[in-house]
Amino acid sequence: MSGTRAAEGPRIPAEGLFGPASVTWRVHADPAMLLGGLRALLLQALHPLAMAGVSQHSAFREDPWGRLDRTAAFIGAVTYGTGEEAREAVDRVRRVHRHVRGTDPATGRAYRADDPALLVWVHACEVGSFLDVVRRAGLPLTAAEADAYLREQSAVARLVGVPAGTDVPDSATALRRYFAEVRPELCVTPAAREAVRFAFLPPLHGSALLAVPAWSGLVGLAFAMLPAWARRMYGLPGWWITDRTAGLEARALRAAAFRLPRSWWEGPYLVAARERLGLPAEALGANRAGV
Template sequence: MTASVRDWTPEEDLLGFFGPDSVTWRVHADPVFSVGGLRALLLQALHPVAMDGVATFSEGFRSDPWPRLVRTAAYVDTLTFGTRREAVRAVRRVRGLHRRLAGVEPTSGRAYRVDDPDLLLWVHCCEVDSLLDVGLRGGVVRIADADRYVAEQVTAAVLVGCSEADVPRTVAELRHYLDGVRPSLALTPAARDALRLVVTPPMPAWVRWLTPARPAWGTLATLAVATLPQWARRMYSLPGFGVTDAAATAGLRAYRQAMLRLPQRARRSPIVWAGMARVGQAVPVSA
């Protein structure tokens, strides 16, 4: 799976690790991807050790979360839509940074490295669960596609440093993993900060008042919180967040339809567009 570049054909390198026929391309190119990314961040924050790593080593995260959010989105886009060489370069940068970082989580006293396998696996599974959830709710993919998406994402997990044998390959295995981790989760002060930053991120005054950024972000954040599992909303003391699961799904579908009316270049990143142009094939939009 992580074979040397010498083992790839030019065609394999061109298509990347997933390719335009994958469920991954379909989900990650869709407008609901942004909602899923925020949902994943909120799930990840409930792991005290994983969240301590973010709070400790993401410089300026509390005062200015935007650079980290942009870097994370660009990493996932490159891993998905880049060539294999581009994806591997991005992975090496991330793994090189993680390798140097270690700390002690204050509420548990656990000493950790940011690249501890269990932390990498937690981050991966939260991302897969979140992106699959919004993809299903939004009508981007069908239930029949769900196991295929989880299996495709094993590649992303192994590239970043997870042990292949530990990574869920089906929806059932993913659910089993998340259920097993839940007893170790907690709402730490750092997790509360993460919720605050997602719901009401700092913005310059001119952005708040002279652009539509604030209401647009409010829609994203509301949908991210509303689509969390009920147990996660309870942990954040937001058990209903004013909506039912059915209402959250309806809201997500309405958001997606509104975004699909925008010009295509306004709803996909340059990395996504470069990948599509490279393979000469657009990703089909689900009905």
């Protein structure tokens, strides 16, 4: 059986982890994924050890756009890439994780990025945010398809280092149970507050300053789409947007994105996968349902 193998991690098929029939392809092709990614970052910051690792080892202050781009590239590679591309992306993440360790100044607890519990936290925040946002923005998915997406994505968690003996939420029910169980460990540290302020007002210069209101509005919408318990933890004053309003705004943004050229919201790995498999540009056109 052909496949791509490295010294670490499970085997990846030569053709890649997923394919056009997967729910993962449909979810990750959706233009609402940007909003989901921002929600994931805001949610991840609530774990003090995960946030300490980002604060002490990430270059997000100096290069926030680079960090977002690298995250998007990882998701694109493991979703649409060949087995070799997916393995390279996974190995890169695992190499970085080996060197990320330290002590959280807010709690005095030691952390390391390859701790299975932190890997599960980051994974759960990402897949939970992607799934919640794209569905609320209008991507039609049944409950069974949502569960299938979480099952598919559990393979990515294993690849980045979650061992077989550690539970990974692989259904909507399991995901809700996981967040309920982990909530006592969460808090808003000074590093998390700094990250939120930075997310709302990243460094922009020159003519890019004109984009500040639009970007801040996008981050604000991502914040509004957090679970209610997470919004309460942050306690941002004057936050009046309702869940229903947030969903309507997300639908409007998604509909607007579909009016733009595909190159504005489709990633290079998706485009390459369609070309590799000989699929038409409208292969994921069903995503427009619900617009």
